[in-house]
Amino acid sequence: MRETETTAARGFPLLPSRRNRGSKATRTTDNTAAALLLISTVVAIVWANSPWAQSYWTLLDTHVGMGFGAHHFEMSVKHLVNDALMAFFFFIVGLEVTREFTIGELTDRSRAAVPVVAAAAGLVVPAVVFLAFNPSGDNAHAWGVVISTDTAFLVGALAIIKPVFPARVRLFLLTLAVVDDVGALIAIAVFYSDELRVGPLVLSLALLVVLVLVRRLPRWHGPAYAVLGVALWITLYLAGIHPTLAGVAVALSIPVFTPERRPVERAVEQIRAFRQSPNSRYARQASRSLRESISINERLQTSVGPVVAFVILPLFALVNAGVRLDAQTLATAFRSPLTWGIISGLVVGKFVGITGATWLMRRTGLGVLAPGLSLRRVAGGAALSGIGFTISLFIVDIAIAEPDRQDQARIGVLTASALAFGLGWLLFRVTDRLSPPESVGSKLLRPVDPERDHIRGNPNAPLVLVEYGDFECPFCSRATGMIDEVRAHFGADLLYVWRHFPLERAHPRAFDAARASEAAALQGRFWEMAHELFDHQDDLEWSDMYRYAVAVGCDIERFDQDVRVHSTKVLHRVTDDADDAEEMDLNATPTLFVNGVRHRGPWDAASLIRVLERGRP
Template sequence: MTAESIPRIVRMLPARFSRDAKATRTGENTAAVLLLLFTIAALVWANSPWADSYWTLLDTHVGFAFAEHRFELTVKHLINDGLMAFFFFIVGLEVKHEFAIGELTERARAAVPVVAAIAGLAVPAAIFLLFNPSGENAQAWGVVISTDTAFLIGALAVIKPKFPARLRIFLLTLAVVDDVGALLVIALFYSERISVAPLVVSLVLVAAIAAVRFLPVARGPAYAALGFALWVALFMAGIHPTLAGVAVALLIPVFSPQRSQVEEVVQRIRAFRQSPNSRYAREVTRGLRDSISINERLQMAVGPYVSFLVLPLFALVNAGVVLDAASVTAALRSPLTWGIVAGLVIGKFVGITTATWLMARSRIGELAPGMSLRRVAGGAALSGIGFTISLFIVDIAIDDPTRKEQAIIGVLIASVVAFALGWAIFKLTDRLSPPDPVGLKLVRPVDPDRDHIKGDPDAPLTLVEYGDFECPFCSRATGAIDEVREHFGAELRYVWRHMPLERAHPHAFDAARASEAAALQGRFWEMAHELFGHQDDLEWSDIYRYAVAAGCDIERFDRDVRVHASKVLHHVQDDAQDSEVMDLNSTPTFFVNGVRHKGPWDAASLIRALERGRD
């Protein structure tokens, strides 16, 4: 990394989606493969001639002694109660991020996956209780409530349905709420008898953790020490200690990078470039670190260890089950097994799909542009892959070894069936209603309530442009578009959509966000005019001046850009995802009456293309 490249990186910090998405998906897929391999290894080991060594390993005690005090756990409980606290820690960080500055901050957009997730928790539990209405089996209803996110995303990568980008975001949003529900169920229904004194100590430790953010230094070590103390206190209180990870995560602050912090880092980088020395290097490092919230830093630092170490080890010690004729026959005759299969496969599919349909139909919430119910149905089927949390609850909800084996077999059967059902739905719907060739037709119809339109929204002719505000060709195209609009008058509606090419135009994404913030005040076209007129000066300090010139209330503009940024961000993201789906790679790109325009985009060429469309 060169000194010249750092300012550009800093400018991109507010755009969380600008991370290398391809690398992220590769890591998620690798984690899912690793989880599957360790699951198979556990099954093979538990059914091999060396099966005794597997069970011996799980029951091996590890710990330490201090004077007359002794603390020890079996290997299985060390992983399930100890290492899994890091898994729940990551879950808590993701939940906090999404509700604070992520997908769940925009109520209308978040309403559908939130309600769908709640239905995906309740319906499976109800179906399980139909099979097991009373007795010891009924206590295991929590096994069917949660989806395994790693396997879900891995399954999407294997099946490769058409245009999965928005479905993936929908399912990840749904998974966050799913995780919240699972955590609440574990805390409320699967904790042992509560001891008051350790519980009081736990509450004091929670208050101390909340105060760590005010420490001037050593916040990381403080979180670690107090988190471990909270784990011990919860263990002694009879509450499942892994919830310590959630408590710490929810108390760690999260924020979007502030413009003042980012600009301060840029100044430090410039000073370092002019006079490289250790002092400036430390200041740059500290400034870059502090500009990103500790929530995101910990997700990046701890997340890989959870994905590539903790979860595979969890699968290894929990997925091992004897699959001989007697155990399989007993499982296939058990209402516990079939309650789990029906709850995960049928419950998740019916609950999520039905809730999404009702929310979309009633217009209480809205699906992301381009999402359809058939996409959701395929994802809902895959949500029946309940592995990590399901096996976790099996271990704490069921004591009898025979019933525990039946439950594990049920989870494995459900995961296989859910994958097959999701694969069938995606393949069938893609075959019955195949999408148009990539990039030939507009993937998302014009929406007058959402899109930026010049002209009559109901005009018979439509010209859609994908462009960015730093592109000189887009700026020149505005004159041609004015001629086209003058030629057709009320017969034409012109639509602008964002396609910020950040590699070529490093300020394009910020300019797009700024235009959307102006649009919230009804000043989109005025702001677009200012941005096109000052393409060589698109730093944020300049953009604020253009917002004033465009007639924006600058205080509201600042809030919409920095604090209430989710709606602004989502609009730009949606347009950018359209361009990715259609494999667009240059700006401007035009669509004439929904069909991609090939060839010159001067006024005469566009007029001829629109005339042909009218005929």
């Protein structure tokens, strides 16, 4: 065996087994964060219009600070939240953007094309609509208020509406939100910074260079990023650039990667040593190795993200959503082109921009939607994208100086968000009613595509049998054996389709086995690899699967590259099938569909033949 083969066979490539953003735990976290944001918004509005309203404004204007010798620094509570704490929010946004473009959804350019272009249109069209109402004057400077969607409220609204099959549209909108955030960050940096001061700006650039070099340190990365981040915040503040962008700059300098073979192997060895001889030194070494096998980007999202979602964003809503809603203020606002520009930009501009761009991309063939996602789903999500809150209110504070016009803008943002939610709810309800969905799991969600699916038999056969299974499931192995008998019985009249549904809790190696089969499929060896995996269900370590790849005639160097370096190619093939299975509420393997209808009886050859015979045209 060549050296590449030997090295690869000793390891085991790792990737997150599923997109974490789609898990139930993540959805629960998102919904809780959105609920806290909504509660803080309501509290702010009620407080600002209560008999104790003066205490609200007094709190926002209260100054806090610190001194050191003759030097003293202070900020109001509102600016402390908006300029200092919100740097952590932009830090998390930067981490997510970096991850998506490096190892996430946006690494697949064909898959990312539609949401990227739709997001760009969702940035430009709302600004154009806003400027149609406010073509000149001080109001025109506030065009940035309408460009951004609030991701927390967006996913919360989707959870409340509960459209049929929401996972695909949720993933589309989250991908779109990444590009939306990039556009908003660029707008803040370029158009909403004060007059630049050269000296602090040069120092800021020098700190950025040092930040990039931090990854070369052997350790102490965290403290280094923290100290340099604070220093960068100060220099940007002094340079006249909005200091919250320090959070973005630090995030972009932090490396992100999928877990690699050698660090994980080292962690396993140290855990084994600790198990054999428990002591504090081995415990520290094992803990450090486990931590270092995960990128700093992912560790920080896990540790800092909840603080941002559950503390900083609710505080931001509390200090920014307070707006006077007396009759005079409301009457003035709804006569103001500023208010109507914001409402129209967010509600109409977002909907037209995102939906129109998606339609155009599909019509021209420049992009395709993910399996199971339709234009009507995108339209409902586009309507919900008009919920602009966090960054919208953030830009209100820095783009508009007069308190009265700030109130008009805030009323516009809040009104637009409510209208966008109502429009999204209506679109999802109407489209679901006009094209009633089938009961979950009773019919095949995604039609068979011979160009994409793994098939055996005549693509034009009158009978179609689809199996969702995994390679570690002994029942799938037996069912597949029975299917050979069924195929022999029907011959050219039957098309058999395999789709992945790795049940990782019961079968911990099934997901990796599915990835290995897809890597083999790239070399035209899917069915041969599947046969090997089924024949060796008790031996599905990566070292074993490399041996099977060699046995079926794969180029092992290419196989190694596909499961490690270019792993998103095989990852998406597996997760697309698994996502469809989850959408259909499948919970066991094998699950079979006969001519598009779920088979709920026994799967022995005789039973399958009887069911298929009844389905003959």
